[in-house]
Amino acid sequence: MLDYGLLAPAMFAGLILFLLIGFPVAFSLASLGLFFGFLAIEAHYFGVEFMQALPARVFGIMSNELLLAIPFFTLMGVVLERSGLAEDLMEGFGQLFGSMPGGLAQAVIFVGAILGAITGTVAASVIAIGMISIPIMMKYGYDMKIGTGVIAASGTITQVIPPSLVLIVLAFQLGVPVGDMYLGAIGPSILQVLLFSAFILLVSIFQPQRVPALPPEARSLRGRALWSKLAWGMVPSLVLIFLVLGTIFLGIASPTEAGAMGSMGAILLALAHRRFNWRMLRESAGGTMRITTMVIFILIGATVFSLVFQGVNGGKWIEHLLSHIPGGRLGFLIFINVFIFFIAFFLDFFEIVFIIVPLLIPTAHALGIDLIWLGVLLCVNMQTAFMHPPFGFALFYLRGIAPPEIKSRDIYLGSIPWIILQLILVALIITFPAIVDYWIADTAKLNDAGVEQQLNDIQMPSIAPLDLDP
16 A cells, blocks of 8 residues: 555645644645645655646636536525525425424425425534424424424435535536536435424324424414415425426436526516525625635645646555455445544535545556446435534524524434434435435546547448549
């Protein structure tokens, strides 16, 4: 394993040390990359000219049109959080399901899935759903371990349901089409919602006192009024889903163009609900700027680190390390999923995508693993990063909006069953790859051997020699 030198494992160890210290990830990556780059030049791993590739790589990031989708989808999510759509959806579904035990929790799950399909951001979903449903759950005697858990978990569905930001970044890192990543995520998204709903159904059957039905006085909407409320929430949602996902799947728009249309649709929706004002737009733009800047800085730092890491044979070192895991393909998948699950206690999903995922690509190629399938699998795994006690961001968002009566202990304990459900989904995808592959268009995927074979099969027309005699 040390045949490739000591600088690659030293870089990896240095990165872990910096992360444990708590130094910002973007600057940790960049500083380690530059420091070891100078060491590598002195140790004759490569020449000074090797580092000349760095400006071009940074410029490639800044000029990449796919990454423009990130600020558009972020802006759409932040505006929708303030637009009133979540309130309409929660009120409609809450009234529809409220007559049965667990009905409010089921409403939270389905509203979380709908918001996930039009926002792409966990923060917007968790905050919007939590602010509406927590007071109702507390008022009517919900066990808040179940209540806070279902709210946080329903928000993290956003990570898997297109147009998830994680899927966009994963597609960029893996070098695969975003549209195919979105198609591959449809099956896991549906299965995730069904698993969550089944769990609440079991709780309502065996422990109905933890998820009581809403009393008749809380269900004021009936008949035409109820269906009007549902339509007022669902019709704009379906229009936005088509603007974002429908246009991508039909090939009408790129992810960036779909994100721009979604942002405009969110602003129009806020206007329709009389929620739009310049202060809201300014705050939404500020939040979008902070998230986008964070992503770009991490990506630039990761580019510096990965360039030097590859230059000191880091890719070969990682491939050698992972290819010797017992169990072959299955052993590799189990190892990386366990590794990512535990590293998610310390890193958020952007950092995992930019640092860890590129190191897995050579081994995945060597083992014949489809990168689209692998990307969706890792996305499902990484959603647990939002639910991990004590650093899960979904739990932080929930703690920020929950009243003092709800203890942090209840929030953390309430997340555990949902983490288990998410890990069950990871196991199902590994066991049944068709959960992802079924939704991807059955198009020919060319590899080097396939291209060579097709070139060999081409029948070239015979050309008679020219008669040059007069």
